Amino acid sequence: MSVRRLADEAVQPPTFAFSEDNARWAERKIAEYPAGRQQxxxxxxxxxxxxxxxxxxxxxxxxxxxMLGMPYIRVLEVATFYTQFQLKPVGTRAHIQVCGTTPCMLRGAEDIRSVCQRKIHPEPFHLNDDGTLSWEEVECLGACVNAPMVAIFHDTYEDLTPARMEEIIDAFAAGRGDTVRPGPQIARIYSAPEAGASTLTEEPTARRERTAPLPSPAAPAQAAQPAAAAPAQEPTTPGRKREVSEEAAPAIKSPGGPETKVTTAEAEAERNDAGASSLAADTDAMRPGATGAESPAGKIDEGRAPDKPVANAPGDGASAAGVEDRPARKVRKQLLDRPEGPADNLKLITGIGPGIEKALNEIGIVTYAQLGKLTQEQIALVEGELGFRGRVARDNWLAQADALAVGGIEEYRRRFGKDPR
Known part of the structure; x- marks a missing residue:
């Protein structure tokens, strides 16, 4: 960055004061910041x-x-660091900043700069003869799609040609700068295509809608099921739109099927624990000697709302369209003997959230002491059951659990220099 210094003493005014309107504005602006932060x-x-x-x-x-109770040097540092601040007098009617970064350079920025050199002054930061105009070259001004471009005070002028740049300079020199329309100087709106929008041309809808799935051929057979197995649902017709409430439970994609709702409690648990959302639906194949057996009978299927009908299994002769539910989350095997007594708050360990804590409890890990004494074989089984590899070592679960088991939060703080989360 080039060295930026204040203007020569010869042009420095002896005093400065905000106008009445600007002084009131400054008081309001300072008051927007909390006590002790007005600087x-x-x-x-x-x-x-x-x-x-x-x-x-x-x-x-x-x-x-x-005004801000700051040392002079601190304000000087800010003014000289940011190139948006002009440290010497500039044109009173226009100070033109010509973008010279690559996109503008490729689109003719050098020709725009040549116009400024010819009509204002050959060198940047020099005033024209009557002191009304000046120019400089700057880095990216942020409208690369509309290159080349210039900024004049707080406005930008884009899609320029040398001829149009001359017209703009002449207008500002004559005191008619307010007659020049800022923005693109060609027939386009902002950064849209010159010929008009070619994508996203449809009108946005006011409400969220989803097309109901076609009725399943198996609907008559399912109608004969007991009412307790499948509560009555609003009938749907082909192509009918149904409104979705903003407060409805979030939908989860079923493999190869339509979206289905899950309970609010389950969705909250998955949001709270990013690791739990990545658990594999079926991790039996990841454990040595596993046979892929299904969940034991009598277990609660926590992968779906209790009032939802169970999805038809593939190949049972019934179509899944319209009735397929989210695959049931597997009830995990208990790998370790669960000790008697209260369970510890495993969520204090970095890397363990509500979902993973629940999964660990299901496989028998409920205390810090258990977790801190896992063998490598047990770690492999646990990681296979939970569906991720290397998590225990990566987040240092064993050391964290051992500290909490030995001396609680105080021991954790002594070993790691911070409180458990």
């Missing part, structure tokens, strides 16, 4: 001073420093 208003106040006088003088820096 955060330094950039807005510097910009307001520049808008008032056209540039930042030494007197303006000193005045703002007094």
């Amino acid at each position: 955060s208003a330094v950039i807005p106040l510097l910009m307001r001073a520049q808008d008032q006088d056209g540039w930042i003088s030494r007197a303006a820096i000193e005045s703002i420093a007094k």
Whole structure:
């Protein structure tokens, strides 16, 4: 970055003061910041001073420093660091910032700069003969799609040609800069295509809608099932739209089937524990000697709402369309003997959230002591059951659990220098 210094003493005004309107604005701006943080208003106040006088003088820096209770050097550091602040007088009617970054350069920025050199001054930061215009070259101004472009004070002028740049300079030189329309100088809206929008042309809908699935051929057979197995649902017709409440439980995609709702409690648990959402639906094949047997009878199927009908298994002669539910979450095997007594709060261990804690409890791990003494064989079984590899070592579960088992939070703090989460 080039060295930026204040203007020569010869052009420095002896004093600076905000106008009455700007002084009131400055008081309101300072009051927006909490007590003890009012110095955060330094950039807005510097910009307001520049808008008032056209540039930042030494007197303006000193005045703002007094208003904010800051050392002069701190305000000077801000003013000289950010290139948005002009440290010497610029054109009173227009100071033109020509973007010279690659996109604009490829689209003719050099020709735009040549126009400024010819009509204002060959060198940047020099005023024209009557002191109304000046220019400089800057880095990206943020409208690369509309290159080449320039900024004049707070407005940008894009999609320029040398001829159009000359017209803009002439208008500002004559005091008619307010007649020039900012933004693209061709027939386009913002950064949209010149010929008009070609995508996303449909009108947005006011409500969320989803097309109901076609009725299943197996519907008559399912109608004969006891009412307790499948509660009555609103009939649907082909192509009918049904409104979805914003408060409805989140939908989860079923493999090869439509979206289905899950209970609010389950959705909350999955949101709270990102690791639990990545658990495999079936991890039997990951354990040595596993046969892929299904969940024992009598277990509660926690993978679906209790009032939802069980999905038809593939190949049982019934179509899954319209009735397929989310695959049931497997009830995990108990790998370790669960000790008697209360369970520990395993969520204090970094890397274990509500979902993983529940999974660990299901396989028999309920205390810090158990978790801290796992063998490598047991770790492999646990990680296979939970559906991720390397998690125990990566998050250092054993060391964390051992500290909590030995001396609770105090021991954890002594070993790791912080509180458990």
